[in-house]
Amino acid sequence: MYRYDEFDQQLVNERVAQFSGQVARRLTGELTEDEFKPLRLMNGVYLQLHAYMLRIAIPYGTLSSKQLRMLAHIGRKYDRGYGHFTTRQNLQFNWPALKDVPDILKDLASVEMHCIQTSGNCIRNVTSDQYAGAAKNELEDPRIVSEIIRQWSTFHPEFSYLPRKFKIAVSGTPDDRAAIRVHDIGIQIVQNGQGEIGYEIYVGGGLGRTPMIGKKISGFVPKADLLAYLEAIMRVYNMYGRRDNIYKARIKILVHEIGVEEMQRQVEAEFAEIRKSGTLHLPEEEIARIEAYFQPPAYEDLPDESTELNKAVVADPAFANWVKSNVAQHKVPGYAIVNISLKPIGGVPGDCTSDQMDAIADIAEKFSFDELRVTHEQNLTLAHVRKKDLYAVYEALKAHDLATANIGLITDQIACPGLDYCALANARSIPLAQQISERFADIERQHEIGELKINTSGCINACGHHHVGHIGILGVDKKGVEYYQVTLGGAADEKTAIGDIVGRAFTEDEIVDAIETIVTTYIGIRKDGERFIDTYRRVGVDPFKESLYETH
Amino acid sequence: MKLIRNGEFVEDNFTTVGDEDALPEGPAIVSLERWQAERETLRARNAPIGVKLQSGQEPSPIAEDLDHIDVVALEFPVYRNGRAYSYARLLRERYGYKGEVRAVGNVLRDQFQFMIRCGFDALEVADNITPEIWAENVGSFSLFYQPAADGKETVLSLRQRLATRAREKATA
Numbered sequence: 001m002y003r004y005d006e007f008d009q010q011l012v013n014e015r016v017a018q019f020s021g022q023v024a025r026r027l028t029g030e031l032t033e034d035e036f037k038p039l040r041l042m043n044g045v046y047l048q049l050h051a052y053m054l055r056i057a058i059p060y061g062t063l064s065s066k067q068l069r070m071l072a073h074i075g076r077k078y079d080r081g082y083g084h085f086t087t088r089q090n091l092q093f094n095w096p097a098l099k100d101v102p103d104i105l106k107d108l109a110s111v112e113m114h115c116i117q118t119s120g121n122c123i124r125n126v127t128s129d130q131y132a133g134a135a136k137n138e139l140e141d142p143r144i145v146s147e148i149i150r151q152w153s154t155f156h157p158e159f160s161y162l163p164r165k166f167k168i169a170v171s172g173t174p175d176d177r178a179a180i181r182v183h184d185i186g187i188q189i190v191q192n193g194q195g196e197i198g199y200e201i202y203v204g205g206g207l208g209r210t211p212m213i214g215k216k217i218s219g220f221v222p223k224a225d226l227l228a229y230l231e232a233i234m235r236v237y238n239m240y241g242r243r244d245n246i247y248k249a250r251i252k253i254l255v256h257e258i259g260v261e262e263m264q265r266q267v268e269a270e271f272a273e274i275r276k277s278g279t280l281h282l283p284e285e286e287i288a289r290i291e292a293y294f295q296p297p298a299y300e301d302l303p304d305e306s307t308e309l310n311k312a313v314v315a316d317p318a319f320a321n322w323v324k325s326n327v328a329q330h331k332v333p334g335y336a337i338v339n340i341s342l343k344p345i346g347g348v349p350g351d352c353t354s355d356q357m358d359a360i361a362d363i364a365e366k367f368s369f370d371e372l373r374v375t376h377e378q379n380l381t382l383a384h385v386r387k388k389d390l391y392a393v394y395e396a397l398k399a400h401d402l403a404t405a406n407i408g409l410i411t412d413q414i415a416c417p418g419l420d421y422c423a424l425a426n427a428r429s430i431p432l433a434q435q436i437s438e439r440f441a442d443i444e445r446q447h448e449i450g451e452l453k454i455n456t457s458g459c460i461n462a463c464g465h466h467h468v469g470h471i472g473i474l475g476v477d478k479k480g481v482e483y484y485q486v487t488l489g490g491a492a493d494e495k496t497a498i499g500d501i502v503g504r505a506f507t508e509d510e511i512v513d514a515i516e517t518i519v520t521t522y523i524g525i526r527k528d529g530e531r532f533i534d535t536y537r538r539v540g541v542d543p544f545k546e547s548l549y550e551t552h
Numbered sequence: 553m554k555l556i557r558n559g560e561f562v563e564d565n566f567t568t569v570g571d572e573d574a575l576p577e578g579p580a581i582v583s584l585e586r587w588q589a590e591r592e593t594l595r596a597r598n599a600p601i602g603v604k605l606q607s608g609q610e611p612s613p614i615a616e617d618l619d620h621i622d623v624v625a626l627e628f629p630v631y632r633n634g635r636a637y638s639y640a641r642l643l644r645e646r647y648g649y650k651g652e653v654r655a656v657g658n659v660l661r662d663q664f665q666f667m668i669r670c671g672f673d674a675l676e677v678a679d680n681i682t683p684e685i686w687a688e689n690v691g692s693f694s695l696f697y698q699p700a701a702d703g704k705e706t707v708l709s710l711r712q713r714l715a716t717r718a719r720e721k722a723t724a
Contacts, residue, residue, distance in 0.1 A: 007695050007711070008707075010694070010695055011697075011707075014692065014695075018692045018693075021688075038632075038660065038662065039662055121632065151698075151707070152697055152698050153698075155696075155697070156697075157637065157665070157666035157667075157669035157670050157698075157700050158634075158637040158638055158641055158666075158669075158670055158700065159637075160634065160637075160666055161631065161632055161633065161634025161663075227698075235638050238634060238635060238638045239638045239639075243632075243633055277645065286708055289711070
């Protein structure tokens with residue numbers, strides 16, 4: 001993974017010094033909360049319902065064991081012994097004291113971490129594929145370009161006060177695990193007819209109250225020009241994005257209002273000018289320097305089949321289930337990708353205790369080249385595990401309640417913090433996710449239902465990505481009562497779709513039964529092994545509508 | 553209001569005049585609308601002239617006139633509105649403007665360095681800003697990843713120089 005050089009480290013150190021000064025002035029009262037707000041919002045410190053929340057950047061979701069141990073330490077020392085992994089591959093602490101934040105930042109800086117680009121209307125922490133470097137059909141490790149973008153966008157003087165926050169995601173494989181079409185900019189790594197690697201660019205995707213799917217604005221941007229092209233998009237957005245209404249300020253609204261052709265024309269014109277100046281031309285030497293950090297680890301020559309694995313699968317049915325749902329194919333023979341579920345039955349999606357973090361760090365160190373990933377579905381990934389070690393990894397995870405065999409299944413839900421933490425929420429998300437999890441706790445039944453993604457948001461800002469859940473749940477407030485609106489057919493992969501609203505919203509008492517009805521309806525009409533989303537695409541909303549509302 | 557020009561706290565010799573107001577004898581800043589309506593008269597004056605662009609008024613309409621304009625004042629109606637950062641860079645980098653680019657409006661201390669990087673050389677700041685506060689905030693960062701209007705060397709360029717030096721050492 002990428003390691004800081006002296007320059008990267010110095011910048012982070014300077015940020016720690018700057019923010020420590022700002023916190024000190026706030027604590028003495030020299031700065032009022034109003035004056036402090038723009039400063040803390042540039043550094044990942046939010047004021048939530050009950051306390052400050054600190055969001056830590058995990059660039060493109062890659063962490064070393066050492067970094068995870070530091071997060072565990074911070075959780076233990078300054079918070080309540082746990083952290084929360086987010087849909088943006090970051091980590092949040094929900095209960096830090098403001099006076100401790102400078103010390104937390106110092107601890108983070110000691111392991112090349114920080115809170116830069118985790119809040120404010122700037123270019124946020126770049127996200128990417130959790131299978132980077134391990135996926136079979138990958139054209140290039142997406143973390144290389146993600147790191148290049150991270151550096152260019154860090155403290156960008158022109159783009160730190162954009163109309164609204166700005167999110168970029170990168171995918172290096174045709175099957176998209178980074179949800180690039182629901183980002184402000186989505187970057188798909190592609191190869192042109194001459195065999196050169198470049199970038200297909202999507203712009204104007206996003207969720208929130210006006211969900212939109214990103215539109216392709218360029219089919220091929222050469223490597224050397226990527227930053228010039230991104231700067232062109234950002235400048236058009238910074239100059240023409242709406243600033244009169246916070247809900248219409250994202251780039252998706254600009255693209256929608258002027259049309260993708262006009263957007264493309266303006267971006268191309270700006271790109272031509274920036275390119276001419278040559279200042280953002282990316283030298284091959286620098287690309288190679290960063291590429292060198294993402295070279296494949298020292299894989300062993302192994303047979304693809306592992307007798308140890310095959311034996312364990314037969315001997316332990318629970319392990320077999322785990323392998324089926326949580327283990328994915330690796331590009332190197334004899335290796336596998338392991339997904340660690342942070343969705344135990346009845347748990348809080350994405351929460352991880354400090355003790356669990358330490359355990360995972362040890363497992364990663366021992367079995368996966370000392371490195372791990374955070375997924376945008378709020379789980380963790382060990383990217384390179386020998387197949388013959390899978391049982392040992394499973395046992396080690398199980399000892400810390402981390403071996404739930406539900407990746408991609410109905411209890412592997414995304415949920416925003418909701419009314420339990422968030423000042424914006426209308427409804428609770430976590431307790432609902434917990435209830436659904438309990439209802440479908442039976443692991444055999446989950447495997448029988450198959451791949452099904454339920455995403456829950458506690459308000460229309462859609463942090464729980466409900467629009468792109470196969471089943472989406474949106475909490476709404478009607479005269480002080482929490483209701484839940486259901487959408488069906490959403491997806492955030494290479495076939496991105498916004499879910500359809502199924503009908504009137506359900507009460508708190510009805511919603512879990514409604515989910516059960518949807519599942520039963522699906523089981524009744526699915527054709528041999530069809531996934532929920534495929535059945536939905538085939539039959540549409542009507543059969544579900546009928547079974548949900550006919551008896552009511 | 554205080555004016556900081558090229559890092560010095562200075563007396564502001566320009567008067568910002570409303571569209572209906574009579575022009576003063578000395579240096580004056582007028583709106584884009586007034587500049588466009590009275591360009592010839594304003595150019596014929598024997599005193600420096602500035603044009604103020606509000607948020608939403610990008611600099612391209614005055615690109616041809618820049619040789620005759622001494623100050624372009626760019627307004628930040630609220631600190632969150634960052635359009636003028638782009639306007640400043642365009643003035644410097646696209647149109648090659650050498651006159652004063654002044655930040656006016658809601659200019660906060662944590663923005664000083666970003667503004668300087670984007671090509672502002674004059675900032676109208678609140679009265680509580682002291683030379684100490686200025687110095688502390690304008691130098692918050694000593695390294696820069698991306699090129700901007702200030703021409704500061706980027707981290708990328710520093711890395712390349714280090715690499716070249718290392719190569720030369722190795723071959724020497």
